[in-house]
Amino acid sequence: MKKLVVSIMVVVLCLAPSLLCAANKSAPGAPPVYVITNDDGTLHSYATFYVAGGMQGDPTLSYLENINTHGFGIGGGFFGTPRLAMLPSSSAQCLYVSNASSGDIAAMDISTLQLVGNFLGSTNDNGTSNGIGMVLNQNYLYAGYSLSNTIATFSVGAGCQLSFLGDITVTPLNGGWIAGMALNGNMLVVTYIDGSIESFNTANGIPISNNDKQNAAGFASAYFPDGVDITQDGHYAIFADAAVPTTVEVSDLSSGKLGPTIPYLVSEPTNVIGPGVNSATVRLSPDQSLLYIGNSQSGTVSAAFFDKNTGKISPGCASKQLKNFYNPWSYIGALATRDTGGTGTVLYAAEFGSSIGILNVTSTGTTCTLTESASSPVTDESSPGLLSIEVFPPRPF
């Protein structure tokens, strides 16, 4: 009997490394999964690359490299501003990182982890107050400058080069500033953090307003859309409201314009202290079955069930408060999923302060869980105020 136990143990020990490798996303031979941060540093700003790894159910992040953006950030700003951008394709090779203080966009080659260049818009463009957001398609990159309220259009050239084409100035309804941005096909949707939202047609390069500027429904309750995401088919835009109870709003884009938004109060989950506070960021799962919501001021992440056919949202689950909330990090920023299919399996949360939260996701389609991993959070040392995070290969939309 004793011999049998020993034999089993030997077999297990021999197999263990290969089992470990099978669960490790950065296994030799497999392309690495990068988790990338815009560190937004005020004295020197980096994009930091981490490699996703760990066992199933126990994901980890390993620091890989800091790439100097050769620009300067501001260490904070709007939660919903996307400060990192890349094409939603595994073949994408260009990463764009905005530098809010120096006002430029750093272009990087993901395959070589090298800075390609820094690109400026017009002299009017200014994002020093709350950041520079970016979205792009195959041909153009759109940069929203929070202080000047301008959207600059750059053409995307070979080798990740950008060429500035021109600016438009936006005029939020209630005196706000451009914050959240999302692009699907020729539909560019932006939020102005004062309750108003607007969409633009980018078919001709420079955005043209769809003349649908409006106050979101939440405006009446002083809920201000901040982050925004668009479904893969471009049918719906989903807005994250800076609101005390977790609230998101959905707009139907099928008319080519923003339809009136429908607010969804994602009811209080049972496993967190109180309702989510300040639900300022959203991210659809790759299969669009779940909508992840960052509750920036309660240190929790919610997941709501999303019906991509109807655009309807129903309550799902929420994490417990993520570790080290308010000690030392203080807000949840952007969210990103590790896997490019399904629920994404692992969710990363930018923690302002600065670290990266790592959560395991499970879903049966009607119930779900969000559980912080044992190795979470991972310190993002070179960031004074992390708000933006992305994953490569990216979600395919």
Added chain:
Amino acid sequence: MRAIAKCILSFLIAAAALTSASAQVQICPPRPLAGTLVVNPLDLYSQNGVLNVDLTLQNQFGSDGFEHYCYVYLYQGQQVEAPTLRLNPGDHLVLNLTDNIQAPYYRYPKQKQMNMVMHQPPRPGTKSSDDCNGGDILPSTTNVHFHGLNVPPVCHQDDVIYTLIQSGETFNYDVQIPPNDNPGMYWYHPHAHGQATTQVDGGAAGAIFINGVIPGTQGLPERVFVIRQQFKNPNSWLPGPNQLTVNFQPAIFPNSPSPYINVQYNQPEFWRIVNASTQAFLTLQLQFTSGFQQMEVVALDGVPLQNPLYESEIDLPPAGRVELITPGLPNNEEGQFFTAGFDTGPVGNPNPPQQLMKIFGTNDLKAKLRPAPAPTKPPADRPRFAGLLTQQPTTTRSLFFSEQTVGSNGPTQYFITVNGQKPHVFHMDDPPAIVTNTGAVEDWTIENRSGEAHDFHIHQLHFLLMAINGVPVQNPELYDSFTIPNWSGSGPFPSITVRMDFRDPNIAGTFVYHCHILDHEDGGMMAKIQVNPSNQH
């Protein structure tokens, strides 16, 4: 040649002086330079039961780069800023306030412009042409709050909702100090919603004293310190470059020498301090060469303590007052008075340590100060709020402070909410969040659900601090402002439980409660309470 050079030099100096004079018309009185002697503000005393004061509120960018908002009083032909008002219980304070603020729109960022033109509709059933009937709240609009005085919330007294004074107007206040109000330190400052921060940051604040006996202080040299905070950009909600001042003198050591005072060796003194800053939480400490000193606290928020407290560290939130007796400075020693800093939480504003004053000793009798004036009336048999501790509360309520924000740099929406109601940014035309009746005694528990400290304040009343975080306070005292620390992110929300006294029929009316971080108040962390006469429901 030398004579010519001298002549040219004289001409240049004169020209420069003329240029300077034409560029800078003196609207606000010059403020003391850093590193100079701190002197008490000018005292104005009531006579025959009345204190008549004419003040003009004006504004001007000073040569120090800060915008000054100055309460100007003409004294012997000279402009004097923010005098101290001294009255007896039962006296009338007749204040004629002229608004001479010049605040064009273009000075303000766009976002501010959007928010700054608020409007207070008239009271129901009255005409807009009546006094105290609302109107637009512009950057040049002002009014006065008599902070801490337990006086009625009505027109020409202590109403900040409907009383709006526009630039160019003179408004008459006539406030009767309740005959049974507590002797101590109070203060006056602007309270036009949305504009209070800018005006108070600019220095618009002064001390009020109700004369009376505060045990242990008789005959002691009296000093009055009004601690303010000025901001380079008062229109920015982000706390940019700023500095504390003591009686208008910058306390910016080591960038500049500290303000200083000369005290008689071995002579205890009676210090009366108001934190007139908009957002600085002070942790006051006194240190002599021989070490840290205990201070004998004799009154808080204008109310003498039942028993003095002996403290080496005194927390003083924005709007708080402390009156204390300092120990005598031993021979051949020096001292410093400073704030040790205060942690307002992970999303709160910085409150770094700062030396406020140096203290030097002297045997020169000329440096001796006057004591506080002796009371002219005997103390009231039954002071305001007497017996509150033993009252049975008629109602209990729960409220909470919370915030929502669109980014790490804001803008942030600030809320104070009655449990069960919806968090809501305060607007001037809001209905009351709480309705009660005179005669009521209520216990309120106020939680802080945000990551930064807040400073609860209610107008017209003092409240009895009953419990902190649910733990009963051993010797409850009266306050009108009290700090609720930030929520740590886990566990129960920090809270205070206070007892509100609506028994006085003079309290009937509508008034406000709010966070006294004035940025928060201007940002909406305020609500109304309506107290109906007890025969109405």
